[in-house]
Amino acid sequence: PLVLGIETSCDETGIGIVRGRTLLSNTIASSMDEHARYGGVVPEVAARAHLEALQPAITAALAEADVSLDDLDAVAVTSGPGLAGALMVGVGAAKALAVSLDKPLYAVNHLVGHIAADILTGDEVEYPTVALLVSGGHTSLLLVRDLVSDVELLGETMDDAAGEAFDKIARILGLPYPGGPEIDKAAATGDPTAIRFPRGMSRASDMAEHRYDFSFSGLKTAVARWVEQREAAGEPVSVPDVAASFREAVVDVLVTKALDACARHDVPRLLLGGGVIANRRLREVALERAAAAGVAVRIPPLSLCTDNGAMIAALAAELIRGGRPASTLAFGADSTLPVTEIQVAPSSDA
Ligand code: ATP
Ligand code: MG
Ligand code: FE
Numbered sequence: 127p128l129v130l131g132i133e134t135s136c137d138e139t140g141i142g143i144v145r146g147r148t149l150l151s152n153t154i155a156s157s158m159d160e161h162a163r164y165g166g167v168v169p170e171v172a173a174r175a176h177l178e179a180l181q182p183a184i185t186a187a188l189a190e191a192d193v194s195l196d197d198l199d200a201v202a203v204t205s206g207p208g209l210a211g212a213l214m215v216g217v218g219a220a221k222a223l224a225v226s227l228d229k230p231l232y233a234v235n236h237l238v239g240h241i242a243a244d245i246l247t248g249d250e251v252e253y254p255t256v257a258l259l260v261s262g263g264h265t266s267l268l269l270v271r272d273l274v275s276d277v278e279l280l281g282e283t284m285d286d287a288a289g290e291a292f293d294k295i296a297r298i299l300g301l302p303y304p305g306g307p308e309i310d311k312a313a314a315t316g317d318p319t320a321i322r323f324p325r326g327m328s329r330a331s332d333m334a335e336h337r338y339d340f341s342f343s344g345l346k347t348a349v350a351r352w353v354e355q356r357e358a359a360g361e362p363v364s365v366p367d368v369a370a371s372f373r374e375a376v377v378d379v380l381v382t383k384a385l386d387a388c389a390r391h392d393v394p395r396l397l398l399g400g401g402v403i404a405n406r407r408l409r410e411v412a413l414e415r416a417a418a419a420g421v422a423v424r425i426p427p428l429s430l431c432t433d434n435g436a437m438i439a440a441l442a443a444e445l446i447r448g449g450r451p452a453s454t455l456a457f458g459a460d461s462t463l464p465v466t467e468i469q470v471a472p473s474s475d476a
Contacts, residue, residue, distance in 0.1 A: 127199035127446045130187070130223075131439025132180070134216030135208025135236045136263060137167045139179035141187040142436025144443050149246040150191035152429060152436040155179040158304065165303045166293070167262070173211035180219050187435070198229055200452065202442030205233040205470045206463030208263070213459030221455055230452030232442035233470040235463055236433075238277055240399040241270055242444060243430040243437035254393050255424075256280070258384040260408075261400035261433075262289035262304070265380075267338045267387055268465060270397070273441070274448045279465050280387050281338025284327075288376055289402045291342040295372050298350050299365050309369045310405055316370030318407075323348050323375040328382050333390075338383050345375055377408045381415055388421050397424045401432045445469055 128150075133140035137157045143150040157175030161167045188194060203220030206213055217233070224231035240259050244251055257268040265283040270276070286294065289306055296305020301312065326341040349372050356363045384396055396416055402408065409425060416423045430437060450472060457471035 127443055128193060128197055129200045129202050129439040129443045129446070130184070130198050131202040131435040131437070131442060132216045132220045133204045133236070133239070133433055133435040133438045134176040134180075134212050135204050135206070136212060136433055137161060137172050137175070138433040139176045139183050140433055140435035140438070141180075141183040142434055142439045143187050143191040143193065144246065144436055144439040146443055146447070147245050147248075147440070149436055150193070151187045152434050153183045153187040153190065154429075154434055155183050162303050165297060167209070169209045169211050172209055173215050176212055176215040180215065195227055198227065200230045200232055200442055200446060201227070202232040202234060202438045204236045204239060204438050205457055206236060206460035208236055208461060210459050210461040213461065217457070217459050225455070231455070232445055233453040233457045234438055234441045234445070235465060235468050235470070236438075237264065237266060237268070237465045238273070238468045239437040239441045240431075241268070241277070241397060242273060242441035243399060243426050243434070244397055244424055245440050245444065246430060246436060247426050252395060254391070255395040255397050256384060256388045256391065256393050257397040257399060258380060259400045260288040260380060260402035262293065263287050264400060265340045265342075266465065267383060269387070269391055269393070274444050274450065274468060277465055277468060281340060281383070283340040283342065285341055285343040286346065288340070288342065288380065289400070291346055291376060292402065294346050295349050295369075298353055299368060301365075306402060306405065309373055310407070312366050313370035313373045313407065314366070316364065316366030316368070318370040318374035320364070320367035321352060321371040323371055325375055325379045325382070328379045333383065333386050338387050340379065340383070342376065345372070373405070373407050377405070377411050380408065381412050384412070385415055385419050385421060389419065394421050395424070396421050399426065399431050403431045404428055
């Protein structure tokens with residue numbers, strides 16, 4: 127089926143068009159520049175930016191895919207989780223589009239969309255797989271037995287998301303927002319063993335309860351304290367060393383837990399997603415340790431890892447392939463939609 131997907135859960139206005147498992151276009155407009163001076167995404171600013179960006183993004187995506195609105199078989203949209211106001215703009219637009227075109231509408235889960243992105247790489251995807259999703263808003267470890275029917279939450283962050291931690295540490299170090307790429311750059315010339323920062327909740331006993339939750343606030347405090355103490359003592363702070371040591375701690379925790387989950391559930395596959403996957407050290411360590419553990423790692427191209435509409439369209443196409451009915455229009459934006467709710471408001475229990 128030819129599906130147009132709309133994604134507006136955070137700062138990216140994403141419109142993607144897929145035909146089944148084939149990616150036709152993936153248009154992304156970001157309002158990140160407008161948020162940068164606030165040091166974080168401002169919900170109202172994001173919502174208004176979506177409103178302005180949607181129409182041109184749809185037009186551009188249709189042109190790039192060389193299809194017209196009438197050709198579409200279905201419309202798909204992220205209904206959550208994410209920023210309520212931002213989600214609402216996409217949900218409203220998707221409903222308007224589906225009603226005016228008289229096409230079925232699929233309301234789907236953003237996090238499961240991140241997993242569906244992998245389908246568009248063209249390689250055969252195998253389930254079950256463990257999936258690690260790390261972005262500015264999420265740090266989730268999932269067990270995916272079946273993309274359209276069985277996604278289990280193994281753990282998530284109890285406080286800051288991984289990307290958020292990068293952004294906060296960057297601020298402490300006087301680096302601009304968003305901090306992830308800046309820390310990555312600074313860390314390149316630093317010593318990752320210079321400072322031993324804490325690895326929150328990653329002892330064997332923390333994972334023994336079959337829980338894989340994350341916590342990055344202790345690490346953030348430790349870095350802040352370390353920098354403060356140095357400065358108070360009049361000693362120099364090596365930004366590259368702090369950045370590299372901090373990055374090493376985050377990467378260590380993420381990879382340790384993901385691979386432990388693979389072993390515990392006897393799943394030799396790990397899928398990585400979310401904007402933090404742009405981190406070079408994370409990919410390097412994940413690939414290295416997974417190879418040693420006999421786990422196959424999948425990392426979609428970054429354009430499919432960060433928020434985008436194609437992954438939303440891809441998930442809907444899989445739902446259609448699985449014979450799932452469309453969503454009714456009786457759904458709204460749900461900022462805390464649980465990951466187990468893969469599709470929202472299906473019109474009957476299929
Ligand atoms: P959501 O949580 O809804 O997916 P988001 O927009 O916050 O939305 P992304 O756009 O996927 O998330 O990713 C942005 C985050 O990724 C930011 O926190 C940014 O600092 C982080 N990031 C980007 N590049 C890197 C990098 N090289 N290393 C570490 N973090 C990075
Ligand atoms: Mg973003
Ligand atoms: Fe996301």
